[in-house]
Amino acid sequence: MTKDAIIQLKDVDVTFHNKGQTVPAVKHVSLDVNRGDIYGVVGYSGAGKSTLVRVINRLQRPTSGQVIVNGQDILAMKAKDLRQARTKIGMIFQHFNLMNARTIADNVDYPLKGGKLTHAQRKEKVAKLLALVGLSEKANDYPAQLSGGQKQRVAIARALANDPEILISDEATSALDPKTTTAILELLKQLNKDLGLTVVLITHEMEAVKEICNKVAVMEDGEIIERGDLVTIFSEPKQKLTQDFINTATQIDQALDKIYKQANALGLDDHHRLVQLKYVGASTDAPLITELFKRYQVVSNILYGNVEILQDTPLGNLVVVMAGEPDQLDQAWQYCRDAGIQVTQLKPNDSEVA
Ligand SMILES: Nc1ncnc2c1ncn2[C@@H]1O[C@H](COP(=O)(O)OP(=O)(O)OP(=O)(O)O)[C@@H](O)[C@H]1O
Incomplete structure (x- = not known):
């Protein structure tokens, strides 16, 4: 455990019980993410990546283990404290999850509703966020009028509305073409640098990890089978699966x-x-x-x-x-x-x- 860890998962297990079947989706995972990291979690579909990151903001309660975010025990929190803690953990997804009947500005404004800001302050904040992701001119458009990359930028602006310290990206570039993927990854890197945002990047593509992450964990069958800093993992992969991912990423x-x-x-x-x-x-x-x-x-x-x-x-x-x-x-x-x-x-x- 490092003292800079903003996210600490300790011996986390998540087991699903479905129609008499037991699915151990996450098995004995311990993971420290340091403040300012862009931490990639890579693995094939079904490896348990989404389940693991959903534990961080307690969208998924683990079967056992400990989850400490910003020094606070997430699992022990009462509903009100959890709501507050969750505002500091933004999340973006593969399919953007925008509200199609609302304008881009309204989508970004949504998480600010019920907060402390006045109407005018909210308007200013939304304008700032849209500028940050390069979409100022689209404020009054609707999601259907935007490209995939632009939609993901809106989702990023919305995820940043409450000034989170952590951004979880769950396959956020998986539905995008390579050029748009690179642009979104660059944006995440920029936000990491400019805002000090800690990013946890879930992906099945080592290419994405290669572009922006400083650390990487490889997941297989619910477990982290290898982890380390990016250069070490790329230069000395120990596990066959890691080697396969790298060989694909480097073509x-x-x-x-x-x-x-x-x-x-x-x-x-x-x-x-x-x-x-x-x-x-x-x-x-x-x-x-x-x-x-x-x-x-x-x-x-x-x-x-x-x-x-x-x-x-x-x-x-x-x-x-x-x-x-x-x-x-x-x-x-x-x-x-x-x-x-x-x-x-x-x-x-x-x-x-x-
Ligand atoms: N709510 C649930 N109930 C039962 N089983 C589940 C549930 N959620 C996930 N699982 C199972 O847990 C395992 C891990 O799923 P998870 O979605 O975390 O993997 P993943 O690595 O994120 O894959 P993908 O990228 O396809 O989502 C899978 O076997 C999945 O079927």
Whole structure:
């Protein structure tokens, strides 16, 4: 437990009982989210992500465990305190959940009703919020007149109406095209930076996590199977599922697919090895390839290369065919490892040999 944690889940279990069936949706999950984090929770459908985040504002009461938000025990709260605490936890969803019969301004104004602000103050607040999400001109339009990305911006403005400290985003970009997704993620990042908003981002797409999160937890079958800061998870994933998510996000699996399909043309034998090289930070591919040739007369043919910048840290991925004498190949391999590069031999039949 860190002292900066704004959300602390301790050994949370959620078990549903449905028509004689028991569904353990969340199992023994402990999670600390620090103030200012953009914490990604990634997993396939049914992994328990939505159930887990609904525990944070007690939309879902856990079967057991503790939930502390802002130092307060959410599970022990009386209704009035819970209502107050919930105003500090905004939420956005995949399908926006806007009220279609009300204007954009009215949608954003809705959470302010019954609060302390006067009519004029509310009007000013709504105008500010719409400006914040770049939709000032749409104030008098109706949701049906907006694009998906614009609707999500309205939902974000509404979620921010009561100046929350936490924003929970439950698959908020899943219904959007890639360009709009990027714009919404950028907006979330901006709000995180400008307002100090803590964001919990639920998604089945590691691409979204890669864009803006500083931390990530991977969920499978109700459990968090791996977690850590973004760069560490991307550079040293331990679990197969995490690796799969990352390979999809970095598009390396598509590249490998193509390479494997043409494997015969690579003429792999004792003198050739198909390898994946992964490196973090300043190392670059060009000097490495030159060095392997100078030292061991190993020729490297690059089939795929990609550098991601994660949290300002470059993360490189290369797929190369190394050609040379077998013992020289071994030495080249060792040289890469000593240089802090992760080397994985790839077998075109898809089985990887470390
Ligand atoms: N109210 C409920 N009653 C019974 N079972 C439920 C209920 N809500 C969720 N579940 C079950 O709990 C498990 C986790 O569901 P959850 O919606 O949390 O997963 P998810 O990772 O968010 O997936 P998705 O992205 O598809 O919503 C699933 O097996 C689901 O069927």
